Amino acid sequence: MDDESRVVDHVTRFYLESGDFNGVPAWQLAEDISVSADRARCLIASLIREGKLSAVFGDRQPNPHIRAFEDKSIEVQIKKLEQASFEDFCLYPTPTVLAAHVNPATYQGRPFTLKLALGEPQLAHYAFDLSVLEFYRNDPRYYYHNNDISGSIMVSDSLHCAGTMHQRDQVLLQTFGFAYDDDLNRAVAVFLRYLAGLTPEHQQIWHAKVLGTWPQYKLHPDYYRTSILGNFPERIPVFVAFTWELRAINEMCALIGWPPMFRSDFADDKRPRTFGFLIRPTLKEFNDFVHLLDKMMSENLNRDFFVQDVAPDHEEVRKNGKVVVRRKGTIELLQEWLSTRFRAPDPKPIQDMLATFREVRHLRQRPAHVADEDRFDQTYFQQQRVLMIRSYRAVKTLKLILANHPKAKAYRVNEFLQEENIWTY
Numbered sequence: 001m002d003d004e005s006r007v008v009d010h011v012t013r014f015y016l017e018s019g020d021f022n023g024v025p026a027w028q029l030a031e032d033i034s035v036s037a038d039r040a041r042c043l044i045a046s047l048i049r050e051g052k053l054s055a056v057f058g059d060r061q062p063n064p065h066i067r068a069f070e071d072k073s074i075e076v077q078i079k080k081l082e083q084a085s086f087e088d089f090c091l092y093p094t095p096t097v098l099a100a101h102v103n104p105a106t107y108q109g110r111p112f113t114l115k116l117a118l119g120e121p122q123l124a125h126y127a128f129d130l131s132v133l134e135f136y137r138n139d140p141r142y143y144y145h146n147n148d149i150s151g152s153i154m155v156s157d158s159l160h161c162a163g164t165m166h167q168r169d170q171v172l173l174q175t176f177g178f179a180y181d182d183d184l185n186r187a188v189a190v191f192l193r194y195l196a197g198l199t200p201e202h203q204q205i206w207h208a209k210v211l212g213t214w215p216q217y218k219l220h221p222d223y224y225r226t227s228i229l230g231n232f233p234e235r236i237p238v239f240v241a242f243t244w245e246l247r248a249i250n251e252m253c254a255l256i257g258w259p260p261m262f263r264s265d266f267a268d269d270k271r272p273r274t275f276g277f278l279i280r281p282t283l284k285e286f287n288d289f290v291h292l293l294d295k296m297m298s299e300n301l302n303r304d305f306f307v308q309d310v311a312p313d314h315e316e317v318r319k320n321g322k323v324v325v326r327r328k329g330t331i332e333l334l335q336e337w338l339s340t341r342f343r344a345p346d347p348k349p350i351q352d353m354l355a356t357f358r359e360v361r362h363l364r365q366r367p368a369h370v371a372d373e374d375r376f377d378q379t380y381f382q383q384q385r386v387l388m389i390r391s392y393r394a395v396k397t398l399k400l401i402l403a404n405h406p407k408a409k410a411y412r413v414n415e416f417l418q419e420e421n422i423w424t425y
Helices: 003-017 026-032 037-049 074-083 095-101 111-117 130-137 157-162 200-207 221-227 238-256 283-296 330-341 348-369 379-402
Strands: 053-056 090-093 125-128 142-146 150-155 172-180 186-191 210-213 313-317 323-327
Touching: 003 026, 003 037, 003 053, 003 090, 003 095, 026 037, 026 090, 037 053, 037 074, 053 074, 090 095, 111 200, 125 172, 130 142, 130 186, 130 200, 150 221, 172 221, 238 379, 283 348, 283 379, 330 348, 348 379
Parallel strands: none
Antiparallel strands: 053 090, 125 186, 125 210, 142 150, 150 172, 172 186, 313 323
16 A cells, blocks of 8 residues: 555544544654655645645634534645644545545434535534424423524433433534524524434434525524634524513613512523524414513513502493493503603604504414414514514613613613614524
């Protein structure tokens, strides 16, 4: 076997046997095949030109021991090779070489592991139908975290320690995110390195839900920013902003000396598990979301907040002359309180805000009175997004009203909310 063949064989075996599809450090390669550094550099350059090896220098991603992204062009690799120290880069077999060496049967039932074995980059992402998350969100055995930009899935500690969960279902997905096509249709996005770590049974579950990859589906900008670039997020999701607005309202009430306007702000760890974008566009999922949203809006209004300014009941005189006392609804209390305590130069924002509260309440009441059959329709994604944006603006309007109170002037609004750095998709 000539020196070039020995190098290709050694790099390929190292990649496939490393346990994590790692590249072999250049200095180690020279030692393993017992050649000088100059001879090794010549062999590497020749094999890169022939398309049999690629070099990763850790410039785009700090760890050269994994093939994070697509290989750079041969010209760029050769130029970097001429200047790089042997301690600064690792070598990988190209997909062409791997296709000739890898037996797909070795990775039976592990389609994503096979993709890594065939040389796909570890930080390549695949996009999946949102419904793949249902299995984990609805199963109490898993810790399912989702902040609408990224999330994670792991087995409950108690089950893991007790050993009562079957090995095939002991899933750890360190991170997932979201991606979009050109029409802003939402999908789950997962990097290949994390998909390859799933058990064969769960790789099959995810593989059945594949929609595509880049460039058809592009990562959410903030997921790309945090997971690839390692930067801080630029904005917050609209669902987080909604709960932060509720918290700001209650904190302003405390400064003024009033009871909280909302019974709960649902912020941070109090956020309901299903308060986020739909993961299946069905009538039932949409109705369940509306039901939750109304609980966080009109049903969440604190009746004790209004009692000093608005009568809690209303007397109605029936046709027979009998007087009946009717308890006012929370939206009615809010409207009367606003008319009593606040005069706006432009009434439209308040009218729009109250209309949104009523719309959410009306949508919630519909399933109780109409026996609609469940149905699947992609437009529910769009309907939810529009409704959520309106609901966020409604509670923001309430915050802006309270901000006019002299005792609330000292309140420091969160920077994301102040600048309205909000993701609405």
